[in-house]
Amino acid sequence: MTAVLTRVGLALGLPVVLVAVWWFASAGSTDFFFPPLRTIVEVFGPTWFGERLVDDVLPSLGRLAAGYAAALVLGVGLGVLIGSNRWVRAVTEPVLEFLRAIPPPVLVPVLMLVAGIGNGMKILVIISGCVWPILLNTVAGVRAVDGVLEDTCRTYRIRGTLRWRHLVLRSASPQIVTGARQALSVGIILMVISEMFAASSGLGFTVIQFKDGFQIPEMWSGVILLGLLGVLLSMLFRVVEHQVLSWYHGSRTAQKER
Amino acid sequence: MLTVDGLGKVYASHGRRVEAIGDLSFEVETGSFVCIVGPSGCGKTTLLRCCAGLLPPTSGTVTLSGSPVTGPPEGLAVVFQEYGRSLFPWLRVADNVDLPLRAAGVDRAERRRLVDEALDAVGLGDAHRAYPWQLSGGMQQRVAIARAIAYQPRVLLMDEPFAAVDAQTRADLEDLVRSVWQRLGVTLVFVTHDIDEAVYLGQRVIMLTSSPTRVAEDLTIDLPDERDQLTTRGDPRFTELRGRVYAQIQKAKLEGKAR
Amino acid sequence: MNALLGLAGLLGFGLLLEVAPRVGLVPERYFPPTSTILGELAGQVGERAFWVAVGDTVLTWLLGLAIAVALGVVVGVAIGSVPLVRAATSSTIEFLRPIPSVALIPLVVVLHGSTITSTLILVVYAAFWQVLVQVLHGVADIDPVARDTARSYRLDRWARVRYLTWPTALPYVVTGVRLAATVALILTITGELVIGSPGLGQLIATARQSGAVPAMYALIVVTGVFGVLANVVTRAAERRALHWHPSMRAEVPA
Incomplete structure (x- = not known):
């Protein structure tokens, strides 16, 4: 019982202290750029839980979800194709390494040119930024399929779809998840800046509008909202990862104990 | 021959x-x-x-x-030396035994019977739902043998x-x-x-x-x-x-x- | 053999992007052929403005990276060496880390305007976590037997950090630097693009506004080259730092 209390105390202690320090240190603030935390919290609700939730926040998240999902399908699909053929791998590797090395935000101006400034452009930007980490990690994962398991599948004549599902994709899944995690943070960055660059709605657009209009407490609330979304999405990711990779973490722990 | x-x-x-x-x-x-x-x-x-x-x-x-x-x-079936690597770590014991039968197109009821029999035969009748890595080395090799038995090679x-x-398990x-x-x-x-x-x-x-x-x-x-x-x-x-x-x-x- | 195939792949990719717009598969206005882009690149290389921008970008990037690494190592070793501090800060770190650094853009612009300082803050914030997390892993990885040995020989705290903590954590630090270098480059370009601080990103934004499409692509190629360089250099450094590590030894083919 005390052990649980200690853990809760350690987990909550510092965050509570930090928020309290911010709260009281900013309480009497007259600095225009650093409004009291109290004011920021007060404007948070009215700013984000009204029309803006439906008009800005949800569309942004929808575009992120659509782009991210498409990147996952595309990245894993192409990654499996490339990873399972030695020749294709050798030919495409430098090209992929180059495309991956391009900082994804520069794709915003390019895709604006090609696809305008609508939803399509923003989703395309998210796809084309998120796909590389997923693709390259999938390639690496598919390459690393265990030889003994490969032999097992061959002797027991496990082929076709069964082999893809139960051998290739599952073997590569720890790497795919690593790629997907990197892609998620890239995706959030791209969601925000594609809206900062050219948009008439969305989270990134609204926050920039507050900035331009010198609505400083509202701007701060936007910054906090973006932060909370980042934290929330990464927590969600962990839950999914826990489900998908429970066998992996379990077998790793079992190996260490032997 | x-x-x-x-x-x-x-x-x-x-x-x-x-x-x-x-x-x-x-x-x-x-x-x-x-x-x-x-x-x-x-x-x-x-x-x-x-x-x-x-x-x-x-x-x-x-x-x-x-x-x-x-x-x-x-x-033809093979039981490999590296039991830890020949079983699918992401499949439960019963599914490991079952997979070759699925690939062979055996129907569900028959598969179930074969898996149960094979696991009973190697003394793992109660380990259907465990993951391979939760078992000891000897038990993992039993699963691999059960997989071979169920396959009826x-x-x-x-x-x-x-x-x-270890020596005793080996006997x-x-x-x-x-x-x-x-x-x-x-x-x-x-x-x-x-x-x-x-x-x-x-x-x-x-x-x-x-x-x-x-x-x-x-x-x-x-x-x-x-x-x-x-x-x-x-x-x-x-x-x-x-x-x-x-x-x-x-x-x-x-x-x-x-x- | 693989190098040849890879070269063939690169050439093929360049050729595809040359031919596709020429035969009208994609509109040439938006997708200039490879030769046009390379020609534009050659033209840029001759201009002073280009080199000034490259200098600004590299300065922001490396300066941000250096600050992030220094901060990450110091904070990481300090937190990691004291179990109680580590336990007390872990939830805060887990919370602050996933906050997207682009969320800070409006804030830094309001405070510092379109300056390198603004971009630098973004870069440091994003890269810092990459280093910190790796250093924390590294410090936690110290072999308990080695730790007990150090204690039994009565090494003082400083000597333990110098001869035990640091060598164990070093490979992790290098991995952290590799991850941070990529993130730092992304945020450098982002800052220049969105905030308008001087550098390649800003040139790309200007090229887009003035409709100089080939110039835009040429500059993007340059950012890609920087990205590749960062990867190659840091991976080589990682291999050197890790040469003694079991995971590296295992990779030597038997």
Whole structure:
């Protein structure tokens, strides 16, 4: 019982202290750029839980979800194709390494040119930024399929779809998840800046509008909202990862104990 | 009948040629239990992989029931030494046993029956829902054996399956393999480096030389069919046969060093 | 052999992007052929403005990276060496880390305008976490037997950090630097693009506004080259730092 209390105390202690320090240190603030935390919290609700939730926040998240999902399908699909053929791998590797090395935000101006400034452009930007980490990690994962398991599948004549599902994709899944995690943070960055660059709605657009209009407490609330979304999405990711990779973490722990 | 005729295997990499198997010929009667022993590093695993159709030989042929082995043939199962790596860590025990049956297109009810029977036969009737890595090494190898049993192969190849388990578990697993063989009437080729194990298990023991590997001697084990750890290993005939195999392996090692 | 195939792949990719617009598969206005882009690149290389921008970008990038690494190592070793501090800060770190650094853009612009300082803050914030997390892993990885040995020989705290903590954590630090270098480049370009601080990103934004499409692509190629360089250099450094580590030894083919 005390052990649980200690853990809760350690987990909550510092965050509570930090928020309290911010709260009281900013309480009497007259600095225009650093409004009291109290004011920021007060404007948070009215700013984000009204029309803006439906008009800005949800569309942004929808575009992120659509782009991210498409990147996952595309990245894993192409990654499996490339990873399972030695020749294709050798030919495409430098090209992929180059495309991956391009900082994804520069794709915003390019895709604006090609696809305008609508939803399509923003989703395309998210796809084309998120796909590389997923693709390259999938390639690496598919390459690393265990030889003994490969032999097992061959002797027991496990082929076709069964082999893809139960051998290739599952073997590569720890790497795919690593790629997907990197892609998620890239995706959030791209969601925000594609809206900062050219948009008439969305989270990134609204926050920039507050900035331009010198609505400083509202701007701060936007910054906090973006932060909370980042934290929330990464927590969600962990839950999914826990489900998908429970066998992996379990077998790793079992190996260490032997 | 499994026939190995003039088998040779040369590994070539970076301009170096390593002759793993020189020239191997032997036959294994349908339904018999043959053990293959040899000094360590003599190409036993290479031989087994050629028999399983996992590795193309450089020269010679492997024939199973009259048809040449060019890839993994139907009705052949392998139990690998690395039990930790031959089971799918993301599948539960029952699903590991089930997967080859799904690939073979066996219907659901029949699969269920075969999986239950096989796991019962290896003494893991209560481990259906466990993951392989939650089990001990010996139990993992039992799962691999159960998978082979459920598959109902005509030929079962085992590659040093008990090299990595402790001595007591090993004795249990040896008796398990004997009983599986007697019940299924499967042709069993068992590769090992343990002389006692070879003599205790097999109807025949084929001894190999160091690489490049050849057959040093093909010995019939005339021990009674009913064997158990206590009486069989106490039998003077067992000691005699064991001594003979031991001498042959020692000779092979010395010749190997002299080369 | 693989290098040849890879080169063939690169050439093929360039050729595809040359031919596709020429035969009208994609509109040439938006997808200039490879030769046009390379020609534009050659033209840029001759201009002073280009090199000034490259200098600004590299300065922001490396300066940000250096600050992030220094901060990450110091904070990481300090937190990691004291179990209680580590336990007390872990939830805060887990919370602050996933906050997207682009969320800070409006804030830094309001405070510092379109300056390098603004971009630098973004870069440091994003890269810092990459280093910190790796250093924390590294410090936690110290072999308990080695730790007990150090204690039994009565090494003082400083000597323990110098001869035990640091060598164990070093490979992790290098991995952290590799991850941070990529993130730092992304945020450098982002800052220049969105905030308008001087550098390649700003040139790209200007090229887009003035409709100089080939110039835009040429500059993007340059950012890609920087990205590749960062990867190659840091991976090589990682291999050197890790040469003694079991995971590296295992990779040597038997």
